Amino acid sequence: TEYKTDVVVIGGGGAGLAAAVSAHQNGAKVIVLEKMPRLGGNTILSGGAFNAASSPRQVAQGIEDSIDKHFTQTYEGGDKLGNPELIRTLVENAYPAIEWLESLGMKFNDEVFTVLGGLWPRAHKPSTPLGTGFINTYQDYINANNDIEVLLDTEALELIVVDGRVAGVKGKGLKGDVIVHANNGVVLATGGFGANTDMIEQYNQSWPSLANVKTTNHPGATGDGLAMAETVGANLIGLENLQLLPLGDPNTGSLSGNIEQGVENRIFVNKSGNRFVDEGARRDVMTKALLEQEDAYLWVVLDKKNYPTPETKNNFNETIEELIAQGRAFKGDTLEELAEKINVNPDNLVKAVEEFNKAVATGGPDEFGRTLFDTKIDTPPFYAGPRVPTVHHTMGGIEINTNAQVLNKNGEVIPGLYAAGEITGGIHGSNRLGGNALADITVYGRIAGESAAAKK
Numbered sequence: 001t002e003y004k005t006d007v008v009v010i011g012g013g014g015a016g017l018a019a020a021v022s023a024h025q026n027g028a029k030v031i032v033l034e035k036m037p038r039l040g041g042n043t044i045l046s047g048g049a050f051n052a053a054s055s056p057r058q059v060a061q062g063i064e065d066s067i068d069k070h071f072t073q074t075y076e077g078g079d080k081l082g083n084p085e086l087i088r089t090l091v092e093n094a095y096p097a098i099e100w101l102e103s104l105g106m107k108f109n110d111e112v113f114t115v116l117g118g119l120w121p122r123a124h125k126p127s128t129p130l131g132t133g134f135i136n137t138y139q140d141y142i143n144a145n146n147d148i149e150v151l152l153d154t155e156a157l158e159l160i161v162v163d164g165r166v167a168g169v170k171g172k173g174l175k176g177d178v179i180v181h182a183n184n185g186v187v188l189a190t191g192g193f194g195a196n197t198d199m200i201e202q203y204n205q206s207w208p209s210l211a212n213v214k215t216t217n218h219p220g221a222t223g224d225g226l227a228m229a230e231t232v233g234a235n236l237i238g239l240e241n242l243q244l245l246p247l248g249d250p251n252t253g254s255l256s257g258n259i260e261q262g263v264e265n266r267i268f269v270n271k272s273g274n275r276f277v278d279e280g281a282r283r284d285v286m287t288k289a290l291l292e293q294e295d296a297y298l299w300v301v302l303d304k305k306n307y308p309t310p311e312t313k314n315n316f317n318e319t320i321e322e323l324i325a326q327g328r329a330f331k332g333d334t335l336e337e338l339a340e341k342i343n344v345n346p347d348n349l350v351k352a353v354e355e356f357n358k359a360v361a362t363g364g365p366d367e368f369g370r371t372l373f374d375t376k377i378d379t380p381p382f383y384a385g386p387r388v389p390t391v392h393h394t395m396g397g398i399e400i401n402t403n404a405q406v407l408n409k410n411g412e413v414i415p416g417l418y419a420a421g422e423i424t425g426g427i428h429g430s431n432r433l434g435g436n437a438l439a440d441i442t443v444y445g446r447i448a449g450e451s452a453a454a455k456k
């Protein structure tokens with residue numbers, strides 16, 4: 001089947017759909033190609049945390065923050081390997097992106113929190129579970145507008161170039177070949193390659209072998225767009241920068257089942273019941289420390305204040321009661337009882353909590369350098385849940401400029417080609433802050449859509 005449109009977007013995750021909606025709002029006819037049977041990609045599986053500094057919600061909670069602080073933490077948190085201009089555009093447009101989502105009907109909770117490896121309380125949480133709020137909001141917009149079409153089960157395979165300008169894409173759907181001609185150009189938004197074990201091994205430099213490490217990623221995160229972009233001359237950067245989290249489910253690698261409710265009120269202990277790291281640190285720092293522990297295995301430990309009732313849910317819409325019933329979380333009326341259930345040394349666990357509670361009282365930093373605290377772990381019942389390292393995000397990818405235009409190896413724009421989301425590189429450096437991915441994909445998805453609609 002052959003189609004004609006203004007803008008074709010490849011990939012129906014958060015970045016692609018933001019680009020599609022934004023291109024349409026800016027006057028373009030849009031077709032989205034999604035290779036899976038449904039929209040959402042990794043975005044819909046994410047915890048939903050969206051960093052934005054200087055938001056009115058922070059002000060209402062008395063949280064001090066600024067766009068400069070968000071910039072500095074993002075830049076330094078990636079070891080200064082990110083492009084400062086791209087980071088500046090990200091942090092300046094993060095809160096406006098939340099307002100844009102709200103203008104499309106998306107709802108966020110009032111409370112702002114610190115997400116794992118986010119380093120600061122600036123994460124905004126959607127009011128519906130996981131990343132569903134983003135995808136459903138875009139889907140509603142698409143349903144209400146005729147000039148955006150989504151082709152599911154349709155895999156993009158190759159870009160079409162006419163007279164030096166990217167002008168469409170060839171792919172395959174359930175009923176055969178699909179060709180889309182795009183007057184304005186193509187937005188690449190196929191996500192990262194966290195589910196492509198060969199590529200992970202190929203580019204891995206800073207971790208031990210990851211052959212047996214599971215991933216949080218959906219099976220479609222295979223890096224398809226990178227090869228397509230490279231064929232037309234795109235510059236790929238930072239592919240060796242792989243993000244692992246210390247909080248994968250031991251059986252599946254997924255984030256589900258994680259009992260933490262924000263960073264401040266929980267500790268991690270190893271199989272001996274000892275703490276081993278600043279649990280408010282960067283994701284790479286925490287995961288590297290975890291890899292040095294026995295069986296690379298940790299327990300998240302917290303108290304009742306995180307789960308006031310058995311029906312209280314975690315960030316993944318699971319109640320603590322059901323997690324306990326499934327054997328994925330454990331409960332004790334005392335720390336000693338909890339220690340026995342999870343088979344760690346009770347004296348060590350009691351001491352770890354005592355030391356943590358002392359640091360809460362003083363505000364730290366504690367012996368691990370931790371400074372993010374809120375309340376003590378002192379109210380029974382106490383809960384613990386097991387976690388292991390998991391591959392989460394690929395920071396490297398296609399080099400873009402602040403208009404989300406794709407650059408070639410000489411730093412020149414490739415006409416008609418735009419990219420946004422996890423497929424891009426150069427923003428997060430060696431380590432992405434928790435909560436920055438949703439901000440990134442929304443900000444740059446929106447920009448890519450605008451640029452493509454304007455045929456920049």
Ligand code: ADP
Nearest residue numbers: 011013014015035041042043156191220421422
């Ligand atoms: P991002 O957060 O950058 O939006 P996601 O993982 O959420 O990334 O979304 C990327 C989407 O792109 C996924 O839904 C994935 O299935 C889709 N995708 C990946 N490769 C292709 C391809 N070759 N053709 C069409 N869609 C693709």
